[in-house]
Amino acid sequence: MNNIELSTIYLPMLDEVYQAESKTSILDGDETTVQKGNNGEIKIAKLSMDALGDFDRASGYTKGSTSFVWETVKYDKERSQDLRIDRLDNEEALAMPFAKLSSEFLRTKVIPETDAARIAKLCSASGITTKAETLDSGEDVVAALRACTSKMDEDEVPAENRILFITPTLKGAIDDLDTTKSKKVLEKFSTIIEVPSRRMYTAITLKDGKTGYGYTKAEAAKDVNFLCVEKSAAVTAMDQYIKYFTPDQDQEGDSHVFKYRNNNLYGHVYENKTAGIYVSHTL
Template identity: 70%
Template sequence: MNNIELSTIYLPMLDEKYKAEAKTSVLDGDETVAKKGGNGEIKVAKLDMSALGDFDRKSGYTKGNTILTWETVKYDKERSQDLRIDRLDNAEALGLPFAKLSGEFMRLHVAPETDAARIAKIAGTDGISKKEETLDTGEAVIKALRECTNKMDEDEVVEGNRILFITPTLLGMLSDMDSYKSKEVLNRFSQVIKVPQSRMYTKIDLNNGKTEYGFKKAAEGKPINFLCVEKSAVVSAMEQFVKYFSPDQDQEGDSHVFKYRNYNLYAHVYENKLAGIYCSHKAGE
C-alpha cells in the first residue's frame, strides 16, 4: 500500500479511538449543526425565530421571522505530534502496532486534553449560570444538583438533553448514599458522565511543545464540581489528520512515522442559549 492508502486506513482508527476515550465527544456536532470549512474555520448553525403576536381578522398572521444562518468561527487550536514505530519486516504487520499506539495516544493525551479544553471553555463563558461552592457530603451534592435543575427549569431549558459532567468523587458520594433522593436527582439528567478532576477546571493552559507538552491547570483555574450542558446550547468539533512516512522516507531515523494533527473547536456556546449551561466549582486553589 502507498502512503495515501495507509493514511486513509489509519484515520478512521483515530476517530474511533477519540470517540471512545473523550468524555466530551457527546458534544460533537453533526453535519446539521457544523460544517467543516477551510483556512482554520468552521461554520455552525444558528437559529433565531420571532415570538407570537396577535392574529388580526383583517391582516391575518403576524409577520415574524425564522432565520437559519451559518456563522463562521475560527477553530480554537491546531495541535500536533509525531508518532514513531521502529521499522518492521513488512507494512502489512503495521496495523496492530499502530492500533495500540494510537489507542494509547488518544487515551493518555488527545482525549484528556480535548476534554479539559472543552470543559474549561464552556465553564469560562460569560453569561452562563455559575456557583462557587464546596461539596463535601452526598447531601450537599444532591442539594447542588437540585439547584442546578431548578435553575434550568425556571429558565425553561429543554429537559430531554441535559448532560451532566461530574467528578468521580462526587458521583461516588451519591452512589454511597444509595437513596431515593440521590437516584431521583440523577434521573433529572439525560446522561451522567464521570470525568476525572484533572480534566475539570475553569481554565487551563495548553503547552506549546517547546519546553512542555500537553496541558495543565491555569494559575487562576478553579476545580469544577460538575458541569451541566443542554446539548443544543453548545457545539464542538474536531478534525483529525495523519500523514504516513515509511522508514526509507524517514530523514530523522529508521521508523514508520505518523504525523498527527488536529483542528479543534473546543466549544461554541450559542449566545441565545446561555441558560443551558450550569457550572458548579470550588474556590481557587
C-alpha cells in the same frame, strides 16, 4: 502497504477510539449543526425567530422574522505530534505496533487534553450560570444538583437532553447515599458522565511543544465539581488527520513516521441558549 493505504486504514480507527473514549464527544455536532469551512474555520448552524404577536382580523398574521444561517467561527486550536517507530523495530509486524501506539496516544494524550479544553472553554463562556461552592458530602452534592435543575426548570431549559459531567468522587458520594432524594435528582439528567478530576478545570494552559507538551491546570483555575449542558446549548467539533512516511522518506532519521494533527472547536455556546449551561466549581 503504501502511505496512502495506511492513512486510509488508521484514520477511521482513530475516530472510533475517540468516539468510544472521549467523555465529551456527546457534544459533537453532526452534519445538521456543523460544516467544515476553509482556512481554519468551521460553520455552525444558527437559528433565531421572533415570538408571537396579536392576530389582526384586518391585516392577519404578524410578520416576524425567522432566520437560519451558517455562522463562521475559527477553530480554537490546531494541535499536533509525530509518532515514530524505528525501521528495525518489528519491521514485519508494523501494523500491530502502530495500532497500539496510535490508540494509546489518543487515549492517554489527545482525549484527556481535548476533554479538559472543552470543559474549560464551556466553563468560561459568558452568560452561563456559575456557582462557587464547597461540596463536602453526598448531601451537599444532591443539594447543588437540585439547585442546578431548579434553575434550568425555571429558565425553561428542555429537560430531555440535559447532560451532567461530574467527577467520579462526587458521583460516588451521591451513590453512597442510596436514598430516594439522591436518586430523584439524578433522574433530572438524561445522561450522566463521570469525568476524571484532572479534566475538570475552569481553565487550562496548553503547552506549545517547545517548553513542554500536553496541558496543565491554569494558575487561577478552579476545580469543576460538575457541569450540566443542555445539548442544543453548545456544540464541539474535532477533525483528525494523519500522514505516514517510510524510513526512506524520513528526513530526520530512519523511522516509520506517523504525523498526527487535529483541529479543535473546543466549544461554541449559542448566545440565546446560555441558560442551558450550569457550572459548579470550588471556591
